Amino acid sequence: MMKGRVLRVILPLLAVGGFAYAxxxxxxxxxxxxxxxxxxxxxxxSRFSATISASGLIEASSRNIExxxxxxxxxxxVPVTEGDRVKAGDRLFVLDRRAAEADLLVASRxxxxxxxxxxxxxxxxxxxxxxxxxxxxxxxxxxxxEDRLIRLRFAEQAARAVLEAARAExxxxxxxRAAAAVTLDQLTVRAPIDGRVLxxxxxxxxxxxxxxxxEPPLLLGDDHVLHVRVQVDENDIWRLRPGAxxxxxxxxxxxxxxxxxxxxxxxxxxxxxxxxxDTSERVDTRILEVIYSFDPAGLPVFIGQQVDAFIAxxxxxxxxxx
Numbered sequence: 001m002m003k004g005r006v007l008r009v010i011l012p013l014l015a016v017g018g019f020a021y022a023x024x025x026x027x028x029x030x031x032x033x034x035x036x037x038x039x040x041x042x043x044x045x046s047r048f049s050a051t052i053s054a055s056g057l058i059e060a061s062s063r064n065i066e067x068x069x070x071x072x073x074x075x076x077x078v079p080v081t082e083g084d085r086v087k088a089g090d091r092l093f094v095l096d097r098r099a100a101e102a103d104l105l106v107a108s109r110x111x112x113x114x115x116x117x118x119x120x121x122x123x124x125x126x127x128x129x130x131x132x133x134x135x136x137x138x139x140x141x142x143x144x145x146e147d148r149l150i151r152l153r154f155a156e157q158a159a160r161a162v163l164e165a166a167r168a169e170x171x172x173x174x175x176x177r178a179a180a181a182v183t184l185d186q187l188t189v190r191a192p193i194d195g196r197v198l199x200x201x202x203x204x205x206x207x208x209x210x211x212x213x214x215e216p217p218l219l220l221g222d223d224h225v226l227h228v229r230v231q232v233d234e235n236d237i238w239r240l241r242p243g244a245x246x247x248x249x250x251x252x253x254x255x256x257x258x259x260x261x262x263x264x265x266x267x268x269x270x271x272x273x274x275x276x277x278d279t280s281e282r283v284d285t286r287i288l289e290v291i292y293s294f295d296p297a298g299l300p301v302f303i304g305q306q307v308d309a310f311i312a313x314x315x316x317x318x319x320x321x322x
Contacts, residue, residue: 044249060221121163260292
């Protein structure tokens with residue numbers, strides 16, 4: 001009985017409270033503007049009054065060299081790791097050398113045999129020449145017969161031909177040995193320039209195919225001076241002036257800026273392939289690539305990093321460039 005009375009009191013109160021909250025939500029809370037989301041980092045701004053804005057990609061001054069392999073094979077050794085500095089000619093990775101070493105050994109034995117035959121031919125020719133000289137000093141038809149003299153001359157010519165054949169075979173064996181040595185040397189991939197190892201994609205036991213690879217076995221570049229490959233939109237190309245003042249801004253911190261020095265323009269307009277992820281970005285546009293350099297000392301930048309680039313220009317009209 002008591003429980004029923006309590007419910008008769010509480011239920012109307014709950015109904016009144018729910019109605020009051022609905023009115024409050026409709027008149028007050030629903031009309032409030034949602035709080036604006038703040039970006040994680042403020043976008044970079046140009047300090048030039050007139051500017052070309054573009055995205056840039058940091059790369060090695062030697063460009064990022066995709067190291068390949070002359071031959072296919074299983075990796076035996078990788079003596080370098082990411083970040084190592086190497087000199088031109090230093091080993092980067094080595095393929096299995098056993099078959100090539102065996103081929104070189106066989107070619108060396110064949111060369112030794114061919115050179116021995118050359119020596120044998122030299123001795124045989126010298127003997128025939130000596131016999132012919134002795135016979136020619138004698139009086140033909142009296143001490144030595146004409147037939148004997150002719151046969152000695154033929155024997156000398158035959159010995160000379162055998163020697164020439166032996167020398168040709170030795171040259172061929174020498175060429176085969178040189179080819180085997182080249183093949184053995186090609187199994188050791190060496191650095192083409194002084195630089196830093198940027199990325200190692202192979203490990204001992206992995207198979208490397210000769211020719212182009214989707215992922216290069218190793219990436220190398222000279223990072224003493226870095227380059228920025230700036231992609232200028234085709235709509236801004238007419239305003240570009242080589243040598244104009246330019247600077248780059250690190251993405252994520254617009255306070256970190258550094259000047260860019262003009263290097264060159266790659267004079268071929270190409271389709272845009274490197275996308276920034278901006279929802280308003282056009283994928284059907286074409287770009288002109290402009291190369292700038294900068295000193296990376298003290299800057300928190302790395303090869304492969306994107307930056308915002310700004311190129312100063314005093315051209316504000318839509319007319320043709322002077």
